[in-house]
Amino acid sequence: MKKFFVKLFLVLATVVNVFGGLTVQAQEDGKLNVVITTTHLADMAQDIGGEHVNVTGLMGPGVDPHGYEPTPSDIDALNNADLIGYNGLHLEAMFTDVFESMEKSGANIFSLDEAITEDQILDYKYEGKDLEDDPHIWFDIQIWDQAAKLVADEFAALDPDNADYYQANYEDYSKRLEELDQYVKDKVAELPEEDRILITAHDAFSYFGEKYDFRVEGIQGINTQTEAGTGDISITADLVIEEEVPAVFIESSVSDRNVQALIEAVEARGGSLGIGGELFSDAMGTDEENAGNYFDCYKTNVDTIVEGLKK
Ligand SMILES: [Zn+2]
Known part of the structure; x- marks a missing residue:
């Protein structure tokens, strides 16, 4: 948790410097404070992080990520996060500038396109032309498995004391994905x-x-x-x-x-x-x-x- 406390100290120091005496509430529970954009990724991150992370999902059920604009409270949550995760491939189009500037200022931030290879990404075709990368990767169970591994690695990098725990949760998650894939195959075979x-x-x-x-x-x-x-x-x-x-x-x-x-x-x-x-x-x-x-x-x-x- 060393890095985490260093980061927290930096956040506190920044807030104190800028606002002259204000403090933010420290994370007394010692958990990683993770902020995630989409529902699918937030749910997976909580499964991988278990009792050692607090996941805040910015988008709720039924929210369209293509058009969702970050609110002031989202920006607050992002500024106070130990780790930020998003889907990427331009799904969260309205967050592009926010994430770019946060990345420049040294925030811990990852997107799922880091977990997958170029040849796994489908191109969206319209009238025969390849237009853009298709961001809806959570429907590919193999890609989602790789994404879960990335999340476990991101947690382990910030919280190495619990690396084995995150890895074990990933392995459990991976097994459940395999079972899900079989379920889908069996169901689809009815058609x-x-x-x-x-x-x-x-x-x-x-x-x-x-x-x-x-x-x-x-x-x-x-x-x-x-x-x-x-x-x-x-x-x-x-x-x-x-x-x-x-x-x-x-x-x-x-x-x-x-x-x-x-x-x-x-x-x-x-x-x-x-x-x-x-x-x-x-x-x-x-x-x-x-x-x-x-x-x-x-x-x-x-x-x-x-x-x-x-x-
Ligand atoms: Zn969509």
Whole structure:
């Protein structure tokens, strides 16, 4: 914990210098104070850190990370953190400047793209062009395992006395991920391959589709901050008719406006399209929704997708 106390001392010293006598409350429990942007990563960090870390997640259930702007209290939390973690790959677009300036000022900060190799990152393609890196990496269970290892290593670097503890928690987490992967494979196997067409409000499920052989179409593209054109809706409506897709899925963190527009476009073509249910794409849900942790959230999504697409 030496580094931690040095850091805390520096924070105190800075605050005292700047404000002439103010102090911040010391972390009396001796735990690492970790601040994380997204729900998926905050949940995983708490599992890896266990009793030796306090994790503060800045974004709650149902919050869209593409458009979330840091609040003054978020900035306070970030300034007082021993360690900051974020997804990266431009998911938290509104945090870019904040993280850049914090990094320059020497904050301990990591993003999950450090855990993965370039060839693992999917490119978002639109009209045949590679546009940008796809940030929705939590749907790739292998990548998520690497991310969990990175988190364990980050904790161990700041708190070497508990390095074995973090490593053991990572190994346990890794086993649970393996079981989850098997669960998903078994569930997906209930659906014939030709029926595996997943249409959602925005393009969050490409990593899922890649691993489990789904064709994935997001009406709005990869980023919730862009508008879906009538062209996108019309192309997707044609696909629904052609492939007799029974259902489209809404997302807890995205407006269902485009989904409704798609349903209308399909009906205008004489077809029909139901809503297969609500998916937790860019933010987890609550325990009541059976989506309050990474594992439940993934299983609930897969159950919803498979049941919704059965003909
Ligand atoms: Zn997204």
